[in-house]
Amino acid sequence: MAIELRNVSLRVGAETHIYETDLSLQPGQFNILLGTTLSGKTSLMRLMAGLEKPTSGELWINDQNVTGIPVQKRSVAMVYQAFINYPSFSVYDNIASPLKVAGLPRKEIETRVGKFAELLKLTPMLNRLPNELSGGQQQRTALARALVKGAELVLLDEPLANLDYKLREELRDELPKMFGDTGATVVYATSEPLEALMLGGYTATLNEGRVIQFGKTSTIYRQPENLESAQVFSDPPVNIAAIEKRGDSAFLSDKVSWKVPAKLAALPDGNYKIGLRPHHLSPDGEGVEVDGEVQISEISGSESIVRVLVEGNNWVSESHGIHGYEFGKTVSFFFDSNRCFYFDANENLIDTRV
Numbered sequence: 001m002a003i004e005l006r007n008v009s010l011r012v013g014a015e016t017h018i019y020e021t022d023l024s025l026q027p028g029q030f031n032i033l034l035g036t037t038l039s040g041k042t043s044l045m046r047l048m049a050g051l052e053k054p055t056s057g058e059l060w061i062n063d064q065n066v067t068g069i070p071v072q073k074r075s076v077a078m079v080y081q082a083f084i085n086y087p088s089f090s091v092y093d094n095i096a097s098p099l100k101v102a103g104l105p106r107k108e109i110e111t112r113v114g115k116f117a118e119l120l121k122l123t124p125m126l127n128r129l130p131n132e133l134s135g136g137q138q139q140r141t142a143l144a145r146a147l148v149k150g151a152e153l154v155l156l157d158e159p160l161a162n163l164d165y166k167l168r169e170e171l172r173d174e175l176p177k178m179f180g181d182t183g184a185t186v187v188y189a190t191s192e193p194l195e196a197l198m199l200g201g202y203t204a205t206l207n208e209g210r211v212i213q214f215g216k217t218s219t220i221y222r223q224p225e226n227l228e229s230a231q232v233f234s235d236p237p238v239n240i241a242a243i244e245k246r247g248d249s250a251f252l253s254d255k256v257s258w259k260v261p262a263k264l265a266a267l268p269d270g271n272y273k274i275g276l277r278p279h280h281l282s283p284d285g286e287g288v289e290v291d292g293e294v295q296i297s298e299i300s301g302s303e304s305i306v307r308v309l310v311e312g313n314n315w316v317s318e319s320h321g322i323h324g325y326e327f328g329k330t331v332s333f334f335f336d337s338n339r340c341f342y343f344d345a346n347e348n349l350i351d352t353r354v
Contacts, residue, residue, distance in 0.1 A: 001061060001153050002060075003023075003048060003060070004023070004060040005060075006022060006057050007021070008020070008047060009056045018044060018047065020056070020057065023044075025185055026185075026202075027185055030186045030199060030200065031185070031188065031202045032202065034191070034196045034206065034232060034233065035207055035232055039191075040208070045155045045189060049078055049153075050070055050073075050076070053067070061074075075153060076155065077098075077145075077147075077155070078155040079157065080158075081157055081162060083162065086130070089129075090127055090128060091126050091127070091141050092127065094141050095117060095144045096112075096148070098149040099112060099113075117144060119147075120141075120143060122137065135162050136163045140163075147178060150182065154187070155189075156188045157189045158189055186201075193233050196217055197217060199217070202215060212232065223351070224341065226346075236278045236305060236316040238278070239276040239277070239281060239313070239315040239316060240274070241276075242271060243273065243274055244271055244272075245267070246269050256289075258288045258337040259337070261338070262352075263350070264352055272344060272345070272350070273342075274340045276340050277339070278317055281315060281318075281334075283333055287337065288337050289332055290332070290335070291333075292308030292315065292317070292332075293309040294308055294327055294329050302320060303318055303319065304323040306331075308331065
């Protein structure tokens with residue numbers, strides 16, 4: 001199912017939830033909406049589903065203008081972060097409900113329910129009621145109901161957020177495969193950059209109701225078009241600093257400088273910005289050395305995360321292993337200048353690739 005938003009906006013009263021947006025999703029692809037809370041992910045999904053009518057613009061599906069056509073007349077399924085199940089229905093009947101409404105034969109219903117119950121590890125629970133399930137089991141039931149329907153458009157609004165870590169990891173691997181054979185167009189909302197990378201496919205970065213960039217997930221991560229997109233696609237936050245270019249060198253300060261890539265060296269001298277992902281700033285190694293005053297540190301599994309003040313900039317280092325940092329202490333960090341993103345005065349990416 002090809003989906004195209006043509007200059008679509010959504011306003012509620014005086015508030016703008018979605019600014020004028022053009023976005024094209026190709027059939028059978030896994031598409032991710034990546035952004036923080038209130039960035040517009042759910043609003044975009046509701047527009048695609050037909051749960052909201054755009055204030056302006058048009059929504060086209062398979063070369064047909066469906067603006068204003070209600071959700072009941074569309075081949076769409078939606079799963080929210082807050083799972084929704086029929087409390088008086090068994091797990092089996094919850095999963096089977098859209099098939100029964102569609103009037104499918106009993107045997108086909110049994111086959112489809114069995115297939116997705118097995119896939120989502122729900123087979124032993126088919127006779128239970130939702131209130132007899134854990135939160136994760138209830139969310140899997142809601143997922144199975146969306147899958148079994150065989151909708152051409154499947155909208156998943158942070159569907160794994162309430163699941164335990166192990167199951168979340170398993171389903172991140174399985175979800176693209178689940179839909180790979182169905183031909184469905186899947187739209188998946190998340191606030192986690194790592195989840196977007198793991199799911200792959202295509203990603204739209206969103207911020208405050210605007211789609212900033214859309215393309216292959218790996219491409220957007222490696223080559224964000226602008227600083228805003230790089231910020232959305234980084235957790236912990238991307239490190240940002242103003243630099244001054246003089247000749248073939250970049251100066252973070254009078255005492256910290258490095259040779260710039262050839263393509264940047266050819267540009268006029270002046271003020272630019274760099275972006276550096278936290279895992280590219282390390283307390284070990286070689287490259288450009290900077291001093292950072294420790295502000296706060298934490299251990300996350302086998303990773304050490306420390307926030308430091310570097311030449312007046314608040315930066316974050318994320319590194320493998322357990323590192324002991326003392327508040328207020330100055331520590332040396334290193335980064336490879338070839339790992340930096342370089343941005344012009346308008347905060348657009350300068351392509352420094354050879």
